[in-house]
Amino acid sequence: MITIEELKRIKEEQRPILEKRLIEQGNVNINEDGSIVLNGDYYKKQVRIALKNCGIIDPNNIKEYIAVDGYFALANCLINKKAKDIIEDMKASGLRGRGGAGFPTGRKWETAFLYDADQKYMICNADEGDPGAFMDRSILENDPHSVLEGMAIGGYSIGADKGFIYVRAEYPLAVRRLRAAIDQAKELGLLGNNILGTGFNFDIELRLGSGAFVCGEGTALIESIEGKRGMPRTKIYRTAHKGLWEKPTIINNVETFANVPVIFQKGVDWFRSIGTEKSPGTKVFALVGKVENAGLVEVPMGTTLREIVFDIGGGTQNGKEFKSVQTGGPSGGCIPANLIDTSVDFESLDKIGSIMGSGGMVVMDENTCMVDIARYFLDFTVDESCGKCVPCREGTKRMLETLDKIVSGKGEEEDIEKLESLSETITLGSLCGLGQTAANPVITTLKYFRDEYEAHIQDKKCPAGACVDLVEYFITDKCIGCGACARACPVDCISGAKKELHVIDQDRCIKCGACMEACPPKISAVIKR
Amino acid sequence: MEFVFDREKNKEKIEELEFFIAENKDMPGILMPALQETQRIFGYLPLEMLQVISRRLSIPMSEIYGVATFYSQFSFIPKGENIISVCLGTACYVKGAQKILEEIEDQLNIKAGNTTPDLLFSIDSTRCIGDCSLAPVILINEDVYPRLKTDDIKGILDKYRKEV
Ligand SMILES: Cc1cc2nc3c(=O)[nH]c(=O)nc-3n(C[C@H](O)[C@H](O)[C@H](O)COP(=O)(O)O)c2cc1C
Numbered sequence: 001m002i003t004i005e006e007l008k009r010i011k012e013e014q015r016p017i018l019e020k021r022l023i024e025q026g027n028v029n030i031n032e033d034g035s036i037v038l039n040g041d042y043y044k045k046q047v048r049i050a051l052k053n054c055g056i057i058d059p060n061n062i063k064e065y066i067a068v069d070g071y072f073a074l075a076n077c078l079i080n081k082k083a084k085d086i087i088e089d090m091k092a093s094g095l096r097g098r099g100g101a102g103f104p105t106g107r108k109w110e111t112a113f114l115y116d117a118d119q120k121y122m123i124c125n126a127d128e129g130d131p132g133a134f135m136d137r138s139i140l141e142n143d144p145h146s147v148l149e150g151m152a153i154g155g156y157s158i159g160a161d162k163g164f165i166y167v168r169a170e171y172p173l174a175v176r177r178l179r180a181a182i183d184q185a186k187e188l189g190l191l192g193n194n195i196l197g198t199g200f201n202f203d204i205e206l207r208l209g210s211g212a213f214v215c216g217e218g219t220a221l222i223e224s225i226e227g228k229r230g231m232p233r234t235k236i237y238r239t240a241h242k243g244l245w246e247k248p249t250i251i252n253n254v255e256t257f258a259n260v261p262v263i264f265q266k267g268v269d270w271f272r273s274i275g276t277e278k279s280p281g282t283k284v285f286a287l288v289g290k291v292e293n294a295g296l297v298e299v300p301m302g303t304t305l306r307e308i309v310f311d312i313g314g315g316t317q318n319g320k321e322f323k324s325v326q327t328g329g330p331s332g333g334c335i336p337a338n339l340i341d342t343s344v345d346f347e348s349l350d351k352i353g354s355i356m357g358s359g360g361m362v363v364m365d366e367n368t369c370m371v372d373i374a375r376y377f378l379d380f381t382v383d384e385s386c387g388k389c390v391p392c393r394e395g396t397k398r399m400l401e402t403l404d405k406i407v408s409g410k411g412e413e414e415d416i417e418k419l420e421s422l423s424e425t426i427t428l429g430s431l432c433g434l435g436q437t438a439a440n441p442v443i444t445t446l447k448y449f450r451d452e453y454e455a456h457i458q459d460k461k462c463p464a465g466a467c468v469d470l471v472e473y474f475i476t477d478k479c480i481g482c483g484a485c486a487r488a489c490p491v492d493c494i495s496g497a498k499k500e501l502h503v504i505d506q507d508r509c510i511k512c513g514a515c516m517e518a519c520p521p522k523i524s525a526v527i528k529r
Numbered sequence: 530m531e532f533v534f535d536r537e538k539n540k541e542k543i544e545e546l547e548f549f550i551a552e553n554k555d556m557p558g559i560l561m562p563a564l565q566e567t568q569r570i571f572g573y574l575p576l577e578m579l580q581v582i583s584r585r586l587s588i589p590m591s592e593i594y595g596v597a598t599f600y601s602q603f604s605f606i607p608k609g610e611n612i613i614s615v616c617l618g619t620a621c622y623v624k625g626a627q628k629i630l631e632e633i634e635d636q637l638n639i640k641a642g643n644t645t646p647d648l649l650f651s652i653d654s655t656r657c658i659g660d661c662s663l664a665p666v667i668l669i670n671e672d673v674y675p676r677l678k679t680d681d682i683k684g685i686l687d688k689y690r691k692e693v
Pocket residue numbers: 096097098099100101102103125126127128129130213214215216217218219251252253254256257358432433434
């Protein structure tokens with residue numbers, strides 16, 4: 001069994017070794033107060049709490065985590081605080097869930113704390129399934145102990161001695177790192193029985209997903225751990241009352257847990273000094289799409305989209321015109337360029353019809369078709385709907401069909417109305433968050449980019465030139481008649497004599513773009529319109 | 530498609546699974562980990578092994594089937610040694626990819642999405658793989674076969690038969 005003195009000794013022993021390694025590596029700054037930050041402009045504009053150790057410590061070595069004050073928050077909580085105090089601190093910190101909905105973590109824990117039960121559970125939701133999002137993955141792979149420590153503090157406060165981490169099967173490295181981290185923590189006595197001699201027991205077990213997006217939803221996740229089909233429950237009880245095997249259960253997101261130890265290390269006031277009044281702290285975003293510097297960004301809540309996309313992300317690629325940014329994945333919405341000064345916090349994003357979500361942030365430029373993007377997300381939802389409730393199972397399919405029609409140029413006047421009415425029904429009538437938010441990509445694009453829908457339906461044109469069925473390839477009179485395009489065409493629909501202007505037979509063209517690629521760059525006679 | 534599950538050949542693997550089940554029999558919610566372990570050991574979920582799981586854990590086959598079909602990572606048929614991906618994207622489709630697919634199906638006597646009984650080949654169809662100017666194309670493992678004609682198929686498949 002490890003004692004607090006032993007923990008301090010490990011820290012003192014390991015700290016110089018870590019600093020020496022980092023100085024040799026040369027990519028970090030060690031500040032006066034002992035904090036360590038990564039160098040470079042990209043990081044300068046960020047505030048890293050959840051990611052603070054990522055890229056700095058060796059995730060396979062628990063001692064390096066201890067060298068940056070790891071497990072001291074847990075020790076302090078176990079030795080100096082009562083369960084009730086921890087919950088009060090969590091409530092005072094104002095930390096809100098980072099997995100999507102933003103529910104106050106302290107209040108959630110309090111609910112489970114208040115129920116009497118012979119067994120309670122703490123679950124970490126590591127099923128990160130939004131396409132394009134990899135925040136949680138980065139934390140799990142680079143700083144697994146911060147999640148374990150956060151879970152242990154939570155377990156102590158609600159009275160749980162057992163934790164589960166539900167990881168998606170597509171993250172094998174994260175699984176390996178977590179396994180190693182759990183083993184090391186057990187070996188040192190920071191997990192398991194009688195932790196730090198305080199009599200507190202806490203064990204963590206890994207459970208793997210098997211490729212079902214809906215299992216990220218809390219009750220579906222519980223069903224899956226129980227060994228069933230991962231379908232959401234009808235919510236008669238809160239999971240904090242009757243969750244896993246009918247016992248009080250708390251589910252939090254990876255990033256939420258990673259914030260917990262830091263709050264207890266640096267204090268509630270420090271945490272509240274970052275971010276906004278109603279959304280304290282930071283949020284990690286996966287900035288992707290048509291942006292210059294794609295990557296993970298952690299910024300204080302209340303930072304504007306402009307600061308994230310332009311100041312940190314460097315704006316769009318190749319000087320293209322910025323059109324929209326999508327937040328919240330398949331549950332979120334598309335925010336237009338004129339709202340780029342919106343501040344990123346739960347309330348502000350909600351107000352404009354999008355959501356914070358788990359942190360996916362996709363940048364789109366003038367070449368992105370907004371109808372096609374809505375279609376893309378709906379396609380995802382249709383695939384992932386579990387089929388339990390009708391509005392989601394049938395409604396999303398009908399919506400996808402309608403969008404398919406529109407992007408292929410067969411849209412009719414009444415389709416927009418149909419989409420609006422379906423959106424309303426699916427949002428109001430679905431059983432779980434998957435269905436309730438499935439229409440958001442359609443609702444927001446209809447609200448902010450209605451003209452694009454109308455162009456597809458009325459003029460049979462795709463303004464962004466992205467919808468294959470609505471564009472045509474055309475050879476301009478720059479053509480020198482070299483014949484490269486005709487040879488490349490897979491359907492032989494380009495004709496023209498040598499050294500003369502070539503012509504594409506539009507009826508037979510399949511719009512694969514091979515001709516445009518084949519045309520010598522100096523000539524560039526083939527255009528898309 | 531029926532696959533003969535050779536108990537003799539799979540003896541060690543079966544023991545590995547039996548051991549896993551014996552070790553974890555009392556773990557609550559054991560079914561998912563048991564299916565994941567089966568898939569890891571055998572590469573798919575053999576019916577015979579699902580029956581073993583059903584008996585050992587006293588879970589009805591219907592329930593196991595329900596769970597196994599819910600998650601996209603589980604497969605009921607083994608993957609062949611050579612995976613043929615026939616592009617059915619637009620360019621390939623117009624250039625006769627459907628005929629190519631049918632020819633491969635005839636030659637191997639299985640439909641797309643299946644595996645030959647000798648486990649040598651699986652056929653998949655895919656969306657555009659970005660080689661439209663070479664249409665129609667198929668991929669076998671990592672190798673691209675461009676501008677195919679139905680007559681080419683037999684020769685190509687024979688190459689993989691000989692190699693084994
Ligand atoms: C369809 C669906 C998928 C979800 N996927 C995830 C996920 O991958 N990770 C996650 O943390 N939360 C996910 N959630 C949100 C969870 O239901 C839950 O709100 C969250 O894990 C609670 O943790 P938090 O309070 O720390 O955010 C999903 C919700 C829905 C409806």
